Amino acid sequence: MSIFNIDVMTLFPEIFSLTMQIGIIGRAIKNNIINLKCHQIRDFAKNKHRRVDDYPFGGGEGMIMMAEPIFQTFEHIKIIRQKTPYLIMMSPKGKVLNQEIINRIRNFQDIAILCGRYEGIDQRLIDEIVDEEISIGNYVLTGGELPALVFLDTIIRTLPGVLSSENSFKHESYYNNTLEHPQYTRPQVWHNKKVPEVLLSGNHKEIENWKNQNSFKY
Ligand code: SAH
Numbered sequence: 001m002s003i004f005n006i007d008v009m010t011l012f013p014e015i016f017s018l019t020m021q022i023g024i025i026g027r028a029i030k031n032n033i034i035n036l037k038c039h040q041i042r043d044f045a046k047n048k049h050r051r052v053d054d055y056p057f058g059g060g061e062g063m064i065m066m067a068e069p070i071f072q073t074f075e076h077i078k079i080i081r082q083k084t085p086y087l088i089m090m091s092p093k094g095k096v097l098n099q100e101i102i103n104r105i106r107n108f109q110d111i112a113i114l115c116g117r118y119e120g121i122d123q124r125l126i127d128e129i130v131d132e133e134i135s136i137g138n139y140v141l142t143g144g145e146l147p148a149l150v151f152l153d154t155i156i157r158t159l160p161g162v163l164s165s166e167n168s169f170k171h172e173s174y175y176n177n178t179l180e181h182p183q184y185t186r187p188q189v190w191h192n193k194k195v196p197e198v199l200l201s202g203n204h205k206e207i208e209n210w211k212n213q214n215s216f217k218y
Helices: 014-021 023-030 067-081 099-105 123-129 145-156 204-213
Strands: 004-010 034-040 086-096 110-115 132-135
Touching (some): 004 014, 004 067, 014 023, 014 145, 067 123, 086 099, 086 145, 110 145, 132 145
Parallel strands (some): 004 110, 086 132
């Protein structure tokens, strides 16, 4: 099984540390299905105060992340991975994430993710090294770290060996252009509401029919 290598470039690697330890992603890392590394962009700022941002030319609000520290971070990643990963930048200007994008990107073996902060990143860096910009929705967040976690979470759960059964995600919402049927667990009656009878029937064919009928095309 090939390992999925992921390198994240960020000013806040600590945002990723909890997710990397727990749940399905934590287990995928422990089981060596993915190799996820976070790189602190500030470590690659060679200037005196390890500055990573500066004022925008032409004026305007806020600060802009400088090209060079990010460029040097990516150079470092290229050296340790001994290849050039496919570089995705989280950006509100990117393509809005959907299952189609996820199914395409999960076929890569090496990806890197660039998380912006402040008012964004010097366009020359984006033009020079970024392969694709991805947004998690038409609204603006304070940084690319939460979008990167959303993106990584959804990619990682579809990798072979991550969920106990591939069926776990193949039957789920969006995978086959459908939305998943409603789900129920114990107890059979809760607040006077009963679980649909057919689900208790043990009749696999009828259960399958019910599930299909209750999965909606979107
Ligand atoms: N000034 C920019 C917004 C910068 S927000 C603009 O108006 O387009 C700072 C960073 O947060 C961005 O560089 C990006 O990495 C991240 N970000 C914000 N909203 C996002 C979204 N909807 N999807 C993905 N990344 C986002």
